[in-house]
Amino acid sequence: MAVQTTSNLSNSVRTKYLEEYLQAAEEERMYDQFSTPQGQDGVQEKIDGQSPVQVPFLSDLETVTAAISQTADLTPVTLVDAVATITPTSRGNAIQWSEALDIRAYTNYGSARFKALGKNQMVSVDNLALIAALQGSNVYRIVARASLDAGTSTHLLSRLGLMTIQARLQGLRCPYFPLEQTGGQQSWMALAHVDAFYDLIRDTDILAVGQYQKGEIVLNYELGKVGAFKIVADARAKVFGAAGADHSSIVATTLAAASARLDKTITVTTIANIGFGRYLTIGTEETGDTFYEANERCLAVSTTGAVVTIIGEGANGGLKYAHANGVAVRNADSVYPVAVGSSLSMAKLYANETGPYGEVVGPKVQGLADQFQSLAWKFYGGYGRWRENCIVRGEYSSSLDAYGGAAV
Secondary structure (H helix, E strand, O other): OOOOOHHHOHHHHHHHHHHHHHHHHHHOOOHHHHEEEEEEOOHHHHHHOOOOEEEEEEOOOOOOOOOOOOOOOOOOOOOOEEEEEEOOEEEEEEEEEEHHHHHHOOOOHHHHHHHHHHHHHHHHHHHHHHHHHHOOOOEEOOOOHHHOOOOOHHHEOOHHHHHHHHHHHHHOOOOOOOHHHHOOOOOEEEEEOHHHHHHHHOOHHHHHHHHHOOOHHHHOOOOOEEOOEEEEEOOOOOOEOOOOOOOOOOOEEEEOOOEOOOOOEEEEOOOOOEOEOOOEEEOOOOOOOOOOOOOEEEEEEEEEOOEEEEEOOOOOOOOOOOEOOOOEEEOOOOEEEEEEEOOOOEEEEEEOOOOOOOEEEEEEEEOOOOOEEEEEEEEEEEEEEOOHHHEEEEEEEOHHHHHOOOOO
């Protein structure tokens, strides 16, 4: 007798909840918005061989400066490719649960796990876009990154600073968003952390508009556009923690013991000045174009000897990442990169076999008694800048870091 089980209904289960996966994957995008998808076959094989992929982007024709000859024919010209060179990589994650959980669950666990996977997929892949967007050589900042000071007004994000970047983008012929995406208006996007946005919305000229013409700017923090920029402020945007100017009460210590993900305490070699400064940053200082994915910021709450109780960005209010013994702990001003460009700033390479949102694998039944199930996603691809005039990285301090704190 044929028996219907979850093992031969996995395709139906996946189809039922795939919309939840895609919805979560779409909602979490940030730096991916600066890219144009480019699907290719055989990307997985290029990853195995570590082969870079060149994605062409046709340039404009050169401006004509000569009159048409009355005796000779026109000399045809060729289109020149701008090329994004991408070394594709792979990402994936999986969850596993027992049959008993499905039997006893009173919540919509089937839908929730697809949403969790979709969110994890886009956050993980978007991190690849973040790295490509923020490591370019087209940088605007008033002073060197290590000298950006939260207490200096010219180091903060402002309307004037954005207008300076706008002039650069226009001068370098940075491509706008396609007009069909913007309702016919020429526009770029400026993606900033909320701490940098705090200073932008306090700009004197913007406050005047908010106070006398458009109150929602001040009352609801609704600043949608400045100049040619659509402003996107997000607390998940990249921060170069403690990469700016040092405080007078500097914390420059290290972890005296390894910390695990979700830990709510850290142990440091010295607690001098812990509590001064707005945040502690755990991880190697990001100077120049260096980038460390596992750096994170946290608040110091109290100290007991060398043990510091912290509040972090982890799911339980603890640490988001694990950190090794000896990792730096600092309280200098943070630096807030602002990515400015359009959907034509980068190329997003993905394998046609898995698609731009990755592929859902499962649910699969496992175990001698079919007592476990698993669900996974996988993605093959990467991101690359077409050319350096397609995206600018502005770097700023935030006056929020100037408020500091008192020793705990």
